[in-house]
Amino acid sequence: MGVEAALIEGIDRFLADGVGGAPRAQFPGAVCAVDDGVSTTIRLSGDALRYADMSGTQLPPDRRRAVREDTLFDLASLTKLFTAMVIMRLVDGGLVDLDDHVGAHLEAYRVGEKQQVTVRQLLTHTSGLPAEIFVWQDFADPADRRTAVLSCPLEASPGSRFRYSCVGYITLGLLAERVTAKPLDRLVDELASGLGLEDTGYRPLDRLGPDGIERIAATEMRPISWSPQVAGNRVAHLDHRGVVHDENAASLDGVSGNAGIFAPAAAVARFGRAILDGFAGAAAPPPLSQHGLTTLLAPQLPAGLNEYQSGLGFRIDDLSFMGSLAGSGQAYGHTGFTGTSLVIDAARNVVVVLLTNRVHPSREWSAMNDHRRRLHDLVAAHY
Numbered sequence: 001m002g003v004e005a006a007l008i009e010g011i012d013r014f015l016a017d018g019v020g021g022a023p024r025a026q027f028p029g030a031v032c033a034v035d036d037g038v039s040t041t042i043r044l045s046g047d048a049l050r051y052a053d054m055s056g057t058q059l060p061p062d063r064r065r066a067v068r069e070d071t072l073f074d075l076a077s078l079t080k081l082f083t084a085m086v087i088m089r090l091v092d093g094g095l096v097d098l099d100d101h102v103g104a105h106l107e108a109y110r111v112g113e114k115q116q117v118t119v120r121q122l123l124t125h126t127s128g129l130p131a132e133i134f135v136w137q138d139f140a141d142p143a144d145r146r147t148a149v150l151s152c153p154l155e156a157s158p159g160s161r162f163r164y165s166c167v168g169y170i171t172l173g174l175l176a177e178r179v180t181a182k183p184l185d186r187l188v189d190e191l192a193s194g195l196g197l198e199d200t201g202y203r204p205l206d207r208l209g210p211d212g213i214e215r216i217a218a219t220e221m222r223p224i225s226w227s228p229q230v231a232g233n234r235v236a237h238l239d240h241r242g243v244v245h246d247e248n249a250a251s252l253d254g255v256s257g258n259a260g261i262f263a264p265a266a267a268v269a270r271f272g273r274a275i276l277d278g279f280a281g282a283a284a285p286p287p288l289s290q291h292g293l294t295t296l297l298a299p300q301l302p303a304g305l306n307e308y309q310s311g312l313g314f315r316i317d318d319l320s321f322m323g324s325l326a327g328s329g330q331a332y333g334h335t336g337f338t339g340t341s342l343v344i345d346a347a348r349n350v351v352v353v354l355l356t357n358r359v360h361p362s363r364e365w366s367a368m369n370d371h372r373r374r375l376h377d378l379v380a381a382h383y
Contacts, residue, residue, distance in 0.1 A: 004041070007034070007382040011043045014375055018356070019046030024056060026366040027339050027356035029067035029217060033269040034379060035351040037277075040269055042069050048217040049241070051361035065214060072204050072216045072262040073355040074245050076336030080169045081271075083257040084123055084296065084313025085287065086176050086187045092292045095179050098123070098312075105175050108150035116158045119175070122168040123312040124300045128154035129165045136251030142228065145251055146174060162306040166258040170248065173257025185255045192267075195274045195287055200263040203229070203254045205242040216241040216262065217357040219338060228253045245338050245359060259336075265355045272344045272351035275332075279346065297332050297346075314344075323373035324380035325352070337363075341372050348383040352376060 011032050018026045029046035049065040051058060058064075090096040096105070098120040103109035109117055113128070121127040133152050135145035149170045156163070173184045180187060185202040192200040201207065204216055218241050227250035229243050244250050246259035254260050263271075278286035279293045288296065299309040299316055309316035314332040325331045325345045333343035339358030344351050354375055358366050 007379070008041060008043060010378045010382075011041075011375070012045070014371075014378060015043060015045035018371055024365065025050075026371060027358035027368075028360050029071070030339075030354065030356040031067055031069065031071060031073070031265040032355075032375065033265040033351075033353040035269045035273050035353075036383065037273070037349050040266065040273075042265060042269075044069060044071075044265075048215075048357065049360075050218075051221060054221045054362045056361055056365075065218075067217065068215070069266065070199070070215060070264050071355075072199055072264055073340060073357060074217070074219055074259075074336075074338045075261045075263055075268070075340050075355075076246060076259050076338040077166075078268065078334055078336045078340050078342055079249075079259045079261040080257070081313050081334055081342070082188055082191065082261055083169055083172050083176070083184075085191055086184070087119065087123065087172055088288050088292045088296055088312065089191065090176060090179055091295075092289045096175075098295070102171070102175065105178055106150060106171070108147075113154055113157060117154075118158070119172075120300065120312070121158055122172050122175075124310050125162055125164050125168060126159050126301070126305070127165065127168050128156040128158045128160065129163075129167045129171075130155045131163055131165050131167070133167050133248070136247040139251075142252055145248075150174065162301060162310070166246075166248065169258040170252075170256050173255075176257070183255065184257060188261065191287070194285075195271060197263065197267040197270055200261065200267045200271075202244075202260045202262070203242070204262040205229075208242075213241045217355075218360045219243075219245040219357060220359045220363055221361040224250065227251060265353050268340075268342055268353045268355065269351050272342055272353065276344050276346060276349070276351060321369045321372040321376070323376035325350075325376040335368070335372070339366075339368050341368070343376060345380075345383075348380070350379060350383050352379050 028050040031044040034041045048067045102117045117127045135148045139145045244260045249256035249259040274287045277283035297311045308318040317326040319326045328347035330346035335341045339356035341354045
C-alpha cells in the first residue's frame with residue numbers, strides 16, 4: 001500500500017469514527033481536504049443535516065442530507081483569516097499601515113487609552129479589548145450594535161497582554177469598511193474572486209437562492225431572534241442553514257470580521273495553498289505582496305506573552321490543535337467554533353482542512369481539538 005492510499009484509508013477511518021462515535025457522534029458530518037502541492041485529496045462522511053432538535057432526535061432517513069464535496073460549512077472564526085487578509089491588502093495598497101493608531105480611521109478610538117491601540121494590535125489580539133461583547137443580546141438595532149462594538153472599553157492597556165478577541169476582529173471589519181467605503185462582504189468577494197474560491201463568502205442563501213439551503217451544513221438547533229435574516233422571515237428553518245452560528249455576526253445581518261463566511265472544503269484548501277505558494281514565491285498572481293505575506297505569517301508577539309506564537313490572524317505552532325504538524329515554527333492556522341480548522345505547514349508543503357458541523361444539534365455535544373490533533377498527527381506521519 002502506497003503512502004497516498006494509506007493516508008486516504010487513515011482519513012476515512014478518522015471520519016467514520018467521528019460521525020459514528022458512541023454513545024453519540026462527535027460531529028454529524030465532515031469533509032477533509034489535504035493539499036500537498038501536487039493534488040488535493042478530499043474525503044467526506046456523515047450528514048450535513050441529521051437532527052430534528054437539540055435533544056438529538058434523529059430525522060427520518062429521507063429528511064437527512066448527506067455531506068457532499070461542495071457542502072458549504074459555517075467557517076466561524078476561520079473568517080478572521082480572511083479579515084486579516086483583507087486588512088493586509090489595504091496595507092499593500094498603502095491605505096492602512098499596521099502601526100497606524102486605529103483612531104486615525106475610526107473616531108471612537110480617539111479617546112483615553114484607546115488612542116494607543118494600533119491596527120497590528122487588533123490583528124494580534126493584543127489591543128486590550130475583551131474577548132466578547134454581547135451586542136446581539138443588548139441592542140436591537142444593527143446600527144446600535146456596531147456603535148457598541150466601537151465603543152467597547154478596554155480591559156487592559158494596549159500591548160500588555162494577549163487575549164483572543166472577537167471584538168477586535170469585528171472592529172477590523174468596520175475599519176476596512178470605513179477606509180474603503182465598501183461593505184466587508186464585497187471586500188471578501190473581491191479577495192475570493194481573485195483567488196478562485198468558489199462559493200466562498202457571507203450570506204450564502206443570497207448567493208445560492210432558496211434551493212441552495214440543501215448544500216449548507218446545519219448548525220445548532222436553538223431558536224434565535226437576533227438575526228435580521230431570521231427576523232425578516234428570509235430563513236424560517238430551525239436548523240438555520242445559511243445563517244451564521246455566531247450570535248454577534250448573526251445580529252450584524254451575517255457580515256462581520258469575526259465570523260460569517262461559508263465555504264466548501266476545496267475552497268478553504270485553495271485559500272491555504274495560495275498563501276503557502278505565495279509565501280514561497282510560487283503563486284501567480286500572489287494574494288499579497290511578498291512583503292505582505294511574510295509579515296502575515298511572521299511571529300508578532302513578545303516572548304512570554306502567550307503559549308503559542310501569532311502572526312497576523314494566524315496562530316503559529318499551536319500544539320493544542322495542530323498536533324504533530326506543529327514544532328517547525330512554520331505551521332500556521334486557525335480553528336472555528338462550529339468545528340472547522342485550517343493548517344498550512346510550510347515545512348511539509350501541505351495544507352490540511354477539516355470542516356465539520358459539530359454544533360449540530362448542540363454546541364454542548366463535543367469538543368474538537370482531540371480530533372484535530374488525531375487528523376494532523378495522521379497527516380504528519382505521511383509527509
